[in-house]
Amino acid sequence: MSLPAPLDRADAVVFDAYGTLLDVHSAVQRHAAAIGPQAQALSETWRQKQLEYSWVLSLCGRYAPFWTLTERALDFALAKHPDVDRDLRSGLLEAYRSLDAYAEVPATLDALRRAGLGTAILSNGDTAMLDAAVNAAGLEGRLDAVLSVDPAGTFKTAPRAYDLAPARFGVARERIVFLSSNRWDIAGAAAYGFAPVWVNRTGQPDEYPDLAPVRVIRSLDGLLV
Structure with missing residues (x-):
């Protein structure tokens, strides 16, 4: 399967949970x-x-x-x-505790796994609430890891929160594509050294020009195009 950039240079794809995979509203x-x-x-x-x-x-x-x-x-x-x-x-x-997943989430995760990429959540959510949310949304079999910032003892955008993803996959941070609907989270991921993709679901204006995403998509459907 031929993958578009930045997936073509990635070993793993890591997602923010709330607002990115799960509809917080x-x-x-x-x-x-x-x-x-x-x-x-x-x-x-x-x-x-x-x-x-x-x-x-x-x-x-x-x-x-x-x-x-x-x-x-x-x-x-x-x-x-x-x-x-x-x-x-x-x-x-x-x-x-049981937020709805966006409609395109299951198919996107399945496609990434078929392409041989690792998939994970890296979220500010604590372990218990993430486990409940992932199970309720039917995503548990589609992810290699569900990472809470709990072990880091701090929230994103602190670098040691992002450290959890490369440590889990055993790959360089540059080999991880990170997706979030939160522009502040994309800024943090860019500063950290991930390849960040902004899922701009609501058409928000850009900000943080010095910490830009490598791609902007409107929904996860756009990731594999």
């Missing part, structure tokens, strides 16, 4: 009718704070499991949107 979407007109705003606040908390802790030299940050971020989002029924909290958290 699907948890709120399942409860949208009960939430009402603030559903989208609630979901966006939840995601924004979840990420913000990871960055602040990393800069402070501190760490907490990503599930703890997910709970704290939801509590903030519910406080910011007080018209949303707080009794939905437990249901929203349970839904976050």
Whole structure:
């Protein structure tokens, strides 16, 4: 199978999980009718704070499991949107443990494995939440590894978080293609030395011009083209 760049120079393909393979907004979407007109705003606040908390802790030299940050971020989002029924909290958290995978994910992972490439997740998510999410999405047999940053004790974009992927596969970082829908994560991967591919699902403007991706695609369908 002839592979397009940068896959033609890769030994492994590593994916961010949340927002890249898994739709982080699907948890709120399942409860949208009960939430009402603030559903989208609630979901966006939840995601924004979840990420913000990871960055602040990393800069402070501190760490907490990503599930703890997910709970704290939801509590903030519910406080910011007080018209949303707080009794939905437990249901929203349970839904976050079993987020929907994007439709093209299974076929893309299968194609990469047929091409002889290693496949893995490298995520800020802690081990328990990643295992639950991967199993719920039916991806467990399609990945060689599911890597949480837990052993590194810090979140991406810290280099020692990215260190987990080349250590797992035993290859140079330059031989790993890294995909994320988060532009900040792509910047971190570029600085680290991966071959980063930005999955720009929502057509966001580019940023971090000195830390550019090697490719930009709208969905994982574009990776093998």
